[in-house]
Amino acid sequence: xxxxxxxxxxxxxxxxxxxxxxxxxxxxxxxxxxxxxxxxxxxxxxxxxxxxxxxxxxxxxxxxxxxxxxxxxxxxxxxxxxxxxxxxxxxxxxxxxxxxxxxxxxxxxxxxxxxxxxxxxxxxxxxxxxxxxxxxxxxxxxxxxxxxxxxxxxxxxxxxxxxxxxxxxxxxxxxxxxxxxxxxxxxxxxxxxxxxxxxxxxxxxxxxxxxxxxxxxxxxxxxxxxxxxxxxxxxxxxxxxxxxxxxxxxxxxxxxxxxxxxxxxxxxxxxxxxxxxxxxxxxxxxxxxxxxxxxxxxxxxxxxxxxxxxxxxxxxxxxxxxxxxxxxxxxx
Numbered sequence: 001x002x003x004x005x006x007x008x009x010x011x012x013x014x015x016x017x018x019x020x021x022x023x024x025x026x027x028x029x030x031x032x033x034x035x036x037x038x039x040x041x042x043x044x045x046x047x048x049x050x051x052x053x054x055x056x057x058x059x060x061x062x063x064x065x066x067x068x069x070x071x072x073x074x075x076x077x078x079x080x081x082x083x084x085x086x087x088x089x090x091x092x093x094x095x096x097x098x099x100x101x102x103x104x105x106x107x108x109x110x111x112x113x114x115x116x117x118x119x120x121x122x123x124x125x126x127x128x129x130x131x132x133x134x135x136x137x138x139x140x141x142x143x144x145x146x147x148x149x150x151x152x153x154x155x156x157x158x159x160x161x162x163x164x165x166x167x168x169x170x171x172x173x174x175x176x177x178x179x180x181x182x183x184x185x186x187x188x189x190x191x192x193x194x195x196x197x198x199x200x201x202x203x204x205x206x207x208x209x210x211x212x213x214x215x216x217x218x219x220x221x222x223x224x225x226x227x228x229x230x231x232x233x234x235x236x237x238x239x240x241x242x243x244x245x246x247x248x249x250x251x252x253x254x255x256x257x258x259x260x261x262x263x264x265x266x267x268x269x270x271x272x273x274x275x276x277x278x279x280x281x282x283x284x285x286x287x288x289x290x291x292x293x294x295x296x297x298x299x300x301x302x303x304x305x306x307x308x309x310x311x312x313x314x315x316x317x318x319x320x321x322x323x324x325x326x327x328x329x330x331x332x
Contacts, residue, residue, distance in 0.1 A: 016101070019147040019242055021052045025073030025329070026251025027082075031226035032068040044229055046069045048236045049247055057082035061194075063103055066090075066215035067226055075254045075321050081298065081310055083217025085260035086169065088186045092212035093197040095179045095204065102194035103210040110207060115180045117204040121181055124133045124203045125171045134195050166191040180211070205299050220260035222252070255307025263289035264311075264318060271303030275327070280318045304328065 032041045038059040046054040055076035057069040066089075069082050081156040099106030138253070167188040175182040185193060195212050201208025217223055227250065239246060265287040270280045301308040301318070309323030 005240075013121075015248055019050055021050050023049050023053075023073055024049055024244070024248065024251075025075050026253060027075050028070040028072065028251055029221065029225045029227065030068045030070050030151050030186065030232075031139050031228040032065055033229060034065040035062055036229075037062045037192070038068060039070055041229070042070055046072070048232055049244065058146045059137055060215060061103065061105075061213070063210075064213040064215065067218055067221070068215075069218075069221065071254075072251065074324055074326070076325075078254055078258070078310060082221075082257060082323050084189055084290070085221075086186060086188055087191070087215060087219070088184065088217040089193050090182065090184055090214045090216055091193050091197055092180060092182045092213070093201065093208040094211045095181070095201060097209055098198065099209045100208035102192075102198040103213070106209070111241055112205045112206045116179065117206045118176055118178060120204060120227065121173060121176060121200075123198055125173060125183070127201060127203065128196060129168050129171055131165055131167050133163050134166055134192055136192050136200070138197060150276055165191060168196070168331075182212070184216075191229070194306055201223070221257055225252070253307065255300070255302065257262060258300040258307060258310070261298055261310065264299045264313075266301065266303040266308075266318075268304060271308065273299065274303070274318070275307065275323070277320065279320070280317055282316050286318075 028045055030045060032038065036044075038056050042054055042056045045051075050070060051072040053073050053076055055071045057071060057079045060066065060068050071079055071082070078185055095117055096112050100109060100110045109136045114257075163164050168191065169186040169188075171186075172184040173181060174184055185191075185196065187193075187196075193213055197208050197210045231246075232250075236247060264282070266280065267285045268272060270285065297316075298310050298312055298321070299324075301311050301320070307324065308325045309320055310318040311318055311322075313319070
């Protein structure tokens with residue numbers, strides 16, 4: 001309800017909303033606005049497309065904006081595989097303040113003077129590139145003992161937060177003021193930008209928290225294809241009730257966006273057998289996008305020119321893990 005009130009749910013109502021939901025599959029690259037949760041954004045997009053099923057790949061905090069893949073229909077099966085590639089963010093850090101959440105939503109923990117800190121930003125930022133160790137914020141979805149950390153934090157229960165290795169490819173300083181700086185960060189999956197900014201603040205000696213965060217790109221997803229909710233709604237409003245052709249044209253196929261995974265292409269005979277649930281022996285009839293695959297590494301499986309699903313390799317056996325129900329239909 002909070003999202004609906006804030007964004008005015010009434011402006012998202014349209015004659016399309018009286019049309020029955022439908023089975024539609026594909027991926028919509030949403031430019032999520034600041035202030036809306038990822039779950040709320042999914043609800044909006046599903047409603048506009050009248051989709052029976054849907055999910056989103058990864059999450060963005062309500063205070064964050066930018067690229068959020070919305071997965072409709074069959075595409076939702078593969079949510080965990082869409083954000084395997086590297087990511088690029090824009091982030092603003094404010095110096096001199098630390099918060100419980102490492103961003104503007106949290107309670108202030110400490111205030112410290114910032115004199116002389118911004119002058120050392122270049123030097124400190126360099127120390128956070130390459131492979132680094134992070135401790136995710138307690139207000140995050142990282143699970144400990146099968147429970148998200150934020151649930152422990154909200155209940156006041158202390159828990160040991162496991163550290164993780166991540167890779168920060170580059171940090172470009174775009175803007176700096178006396179107590180603020182803006183950076184562009186290219187990093188691996190699993191990197192917490194809130195933690196990165198907070199750690200940079202600690203290294204400067206004054207602390208810092210995130211006041212702006214925007215995801216601008218994900219490796220394997222086409223750039224320049226994001227669309228905001230307002231623009232999507234305007235397009236929907238201009239359509240004849242029940243005509244979804246122009247909306248569906250915005251959807252990208254599941255297979256198109258699985259390029260971050262190694263690719264295995266099967267011949268027609270193996271394709272037919274695999275789609276009936278049979279494991280397949282990999283031989284000279286198969287094509288591989290990579291000459292070396294790690295044991296149990298996920299691979300994208302293709303056959304008859306279509307994306308079939310995701311599997312893994314054990315020895316010389318291709319084991320299907322998550323498969324399309326109807327890979328030969330449109331927008332799969």
